[in-house]
Amino acid sequence: MxxxxxxxxxxxxxxxxxxxxxxxxxxxxVVNGERYVSDEARVAVxxxxxxxxYVRNSAARNLVTQESRAIALIIHEPHSLLFEDPNIGxxxxxxxxxxxxxxYQLVSLIIDSDRDSRRVADYLRGGLVDGAVIVSARASDxxxxxxxxxxxxxxxxxxxxxxxxxxxxxxxxxxAARAITQRxxxxxxxxxxxxxxxxxxxxxxxxxxxxxxxxxxxxxxxxVVEYPLYTYAAGLEGMQELLRRCPEIDGVFAASDAVAAGAxxxxxxxxxxxxxxxxxVGFDDSSWALRTRPQLSxxxxxxxxxxxxxxxLVLAQIRGLPSPVQVLDTTVVWRDSA
Amino acid sequence: MxxxxxxxxxxxxxxxxxxxxxxxxxxxxVVNGERYVSDEARVAVxxxxxxxxYVRNSAARNLVTQESRAIALIIHEPHSLLFEDPNIGxxxxxxxxxxxxxxYQLVSLIIDSDRDSRRVADYLRGGLVDGAVIVSARASDxxxxxxxxxxxxxxxxxxxxxxxxxxxxxxxxxxAARAITQRxxxxxxxxxxxxxxxxxxxxxxxxxxxxxxxxxxxxxxxxVVEYPLYTYAAGLEGMQELLRRCPEIDGVFAASDAVAAGAxxxxxxxxxxxxxxxxxVGFDDSSWALRTRPQLSxxxxxxxxxxxxxxxLVLAQIRGLPSPVQVLDTTVVWRDSA
DNA sequence: TTGAAAGCGCTAACAA
DNA sequence: TTGTTAGCGCTTTCAA
Numbered sequence: 001m002x003x004x005x006x007x008x009x010x011x012x013x014x015x016x017x018x019x020x021x022x023x024x025x026x027x028x029x030v031v032n033g034e035r036y037v038s039d040e041a042r043v044a045v046x047x048x049x050x051x052x053x054y055v056r057n058s059a060a061r062n063l064v065t066q067e068s069r070a071i072a073l074i075i076h077e078p079h080s081l082l083f084e085d086p087n088i089g090x091x092x093x094x095x096x097x098x099x100x101x102x103x104y105q106l107v108s109l110i111i112d113s114d115r116d117s118r119r120v121a122d123y124l125r126g127g128l129v130d131g132a133v134i135v136s137a138r139a140s141d142x143x144x145x146x147x148x149x150x151x152x153x154x155x156x157x158x159x160x161x162x163x164x165x166x167x168x169x170x171x172x173x174x175x176a177a178r179a180i181t182q183r184x185x186x187x188x189x190x191x192x193x194x195x196x197x198x199x200x201x202x203x204x205x206x207x208x209x210x211x212x213x214x215x216x217x218x219x220x221x222x223x224v225v226e227y228p229l230y231t232y233a234a235g236l237e238g239m240q241e242l243l244r245r246c247p248e249i250d251g252v253f254a255a256s257d258a259v260a261a262g263a264x265x266x267x268x269x270x271x272x273x274x275x276x277x278x279x280x281v282g283f284d285d286s287s288w289a290l291r292t293r294p295q296l297s298x299x300x301x302x303x304x305x306x307x308x309x310x311x312x313l314v315l316a317q318i319r320g321l322p323s324p325v326q327v328l329d330t331t332v333v334w335r336d337s338a
Numbered sequence: 339m340x341x342x343x344x345x346x347x348x349x350x351x352x353x354x355x356x357x358x359x360x361x362x363x364x365x366x367x368v369v370n371g372e373r374y375v376s377d378e379a380r381v382a383v384x385x386x387x388x389x390x391x392y393v394r395n396s397a398a399r400n401l402v403t404q405e406s407r408a409i410a411l412i413i414h415e416p417h418s419l420l421f422e423d424p425n426i427g428x429x430x431x432x433x434x435x436x437x438x439x440x441x442y443q444l445v446s447l448i449i450d451s452d453r454d455s456r457r458v459a460d461y462l463r464g465g466l467v468d469g470a471v472i473v474s475a476r477a478s479d480x481x482x483x484x485x486x487x488x489x490x491x492x493x494x495x496x497x498x499x500x501x502x503x504x505x506x507x508x509x510x511x512x513x514a515a516r517a518i519t520q521r522x523x524x525x526x527x528x529x530x531x532x533x534x535x536x537x538x539x540x541x542x543x544x545x546x547x548x549x550x551x552x553x554x555x556x557x558x559x560x561x562v563v564e565y566p567l568y569t570y571a572a573g574l575e576g577m578q579e580l581l582r583r584c585p586e587i588d589g590v591f592a593a594s595d596a597v598a599a600g601a602x603x604x605x606x607x608x609x610x611x612x613x614x615x616x617x618x619v620g621f622d623d624s625s626w627a628l629r630t631r632p633q634l635s636x637x638x639x640x641x642x643x644x645x646x647x648x649x650x651l652v653l654a655q656i657r658g659l660p661s662p663v664q665v666l667d668t669t670v671v672w673r674d675s676a
Numbered sequence: 677t678t679g680a681a682a683g684c685g686c687t688a689a690c691a692a
Numbered sequence: 693t694t695g696t697t698a699g700c701g702c703t704t705t706c707a708a
Contacts (some may be wrong), residue, residue: 010525013702024703028677028704057401058465059702060702060703063397064683064702064703065702068397081637100457105458106448120443126393195678262629269631287570351684360694361696379694398686398687402688
């Protein structure tokens with residue numbers, strides 16, 4: 001058989017109607033499970049559908065109903081990080097679960113270039129989705145304002161600065177960072193540094209703010225290094241730099257678990273013991289936290305809840321209900337690294 | 339302002355036409371960038387579009403053109419693993435790059451339940467996409483046969499047993515596993531075991547086959563443990579089990595880098611030195627490989643190429659061109675763990 | 677309970 | 693170069 005698949009004309013509702021000896025209207029009613037269809041008619045239509053192999057054309061249906069029953073999830077993540085950040089998977093799955101239950105299809109659109117950015121905006125504008133969840137937007141992200149301009153119901157996960165005034169769901173990164181830093185202080189650490197990351201995202205920026213707050217007058221800017229991404233590599237390099245700057249450092253707040261894992265490797269390579277010589281804490285409570293030795297003390301953030309709540313925010317807007325900003329709780333998980 | 343966003347009727351091509359004092363046909367020509375439009379007309383239309391805020395309705399367009407210019411990427415991955423497997427991100431990005439250049443929108447659909455499976459099948463059937471790439475299908479995956487039945491141009495990444503006869507792109511897992519096992523043998527290891535994973539996927543199954551082939555008569559089934567997923571946890575437990583069964587084990591092939599990283603932790607906790615006491619190799623050359631100490635010897639598989647090639651296979655079918663099965667090359671990356 | 681007919685917004689063939 | 697017109701396949705009145 002040649003590779004060219006002859007997509008012979010698909011059966012339409014008209015084919016079903018004539019095969020069943022009924023009108024288009026009746027077929028439509030059966031397909032949509034409406035009342036006021038006689039049992040005979042229903043059977044005849046179902047039989048005809050099977051016989052001609054009919055499947056409804058979504059474009060035609062969307063055109064007349066003016067809805068698509070699909071929601072976009074827009075992922076705007078730097079190349080290297082996509083999917084190395086375990087939160088994204090959880091957010092995706094959380095959103096999918098809620099939408100699936102409401103009988104909406106989640107379609108994930110990834111933005112990896114300016115060209116993508118424009119195409120995705122067109123996709124939203126074209127009416128192919130009824131709403132959008134935006135994850136990992138950066139400060140002044142163009143797609144964010146495009147979404148607002150398009151006027152499609154939308155919600156952010158997180159709340160980057162410079163972002164339009166749309167509903168969002170987030171955690172209180174400032175408070176959480178403050179809390180875990182305080183516990184680091186509480187264990188008697190004297191020289192506490194931070195490996196900050198992703199300062200152009202609300203999460204990165206706010207974690208740094210919480211850290212500084214907690215330290216108050218004891219905050220020392222020279223004990224803070226900054227990297228663009230939440231990665232293992234950032235932790236590795238960041239810790240090495242911190243050790244160069246201050247060999248007596250005895251406490252470190254890493255902006256994420258992946259960063260903490262990298263930092264821990266650097267610490268061990270320098271011959272220091274965790275937590276005896278240096279205490280270290282992370283953020284996320286991702287699978288990283290259980291992989292390090294010793295296991296990581298960290299902040300547990302409910303990534304799947306972020307996703308499901310964002311999805312609910314979008315559904316609420318579609319239904320004309322209020323969609324208030326949501327701030328979810330975090331908890332400190334104390335293990336052995338500090 | 340109330341949260342209910344009044345989505346006042348969107349401007350249609352008719353609104354533009356009357357605003358510009360021209361016909362629908364001319365407007366359509368301008369919008370689609372066709373020739374045979376006078377400069378005056380073009381300017382008038384563009385001006386009118388801006389004035390009334392027109393955006394083309396995709397459903398209407400798809401209905402008449404009978405195409406969507408979108409390609410689905412179907413991800414069917416167990417909950418925990420989604421996005422912990424760095425390959426998926428690379429595959430996604432690779433496919434996106436190719437499709438973006440061809441002006442197709444990649445829409446990722448995730449399957450996390452039977453309900454999802456049905457809804458995704460409906461989505462494909464409805465004509466909302468012109469083709470599909472299927473990643474991480476398992477043996478006899480229902481979505482795989484659904485795709486075949488639907489008759490939409492499609493390609494697999496990987497080639498699970500029991501999968502319909504559709505084009506696919508894969509690496510030769512058997513040969514690659516054989517090659518790296520041979521190098522393990524070549525370094526003088528005498529008691530070589532394997533931590534196998536995902537035996538219901540072609541990758542997992544074939545890596546095991548390659549391992550057994552390479553060992554030939556020296557293959558010892560008691561030195562093989564098997565886990566369902568390619569995870570760090572599988573490596574940790576698997577290695578502990580292997581050490582219980584055979585404390586003198588001196589070589590291990592882990593089915594993926596994540597598994598190898600877990601195994602290495604177990605080895606270190608048991609007081610053994612890598613590579614002096616035990617040599618260990620992985621598979622993927624993912625970011626895991628650079629994170630372990632010592633760094634991992636592994637098989638480099640071109641994950642982004644898998645994605646881009648699969649996308650090309652789908653585009654070829656859409657264009658009526660041949661879409662032959664593709665087997666991509668892998669290379670052994672020799673570092674310090676064996 | 678069913679049928680007939682209008683029309684969703686757009687493209688494309690044909691005529692002018 | 694432009695306008696007119698006939699649908700794409702479906703839902704949804706309105707009548708019967």
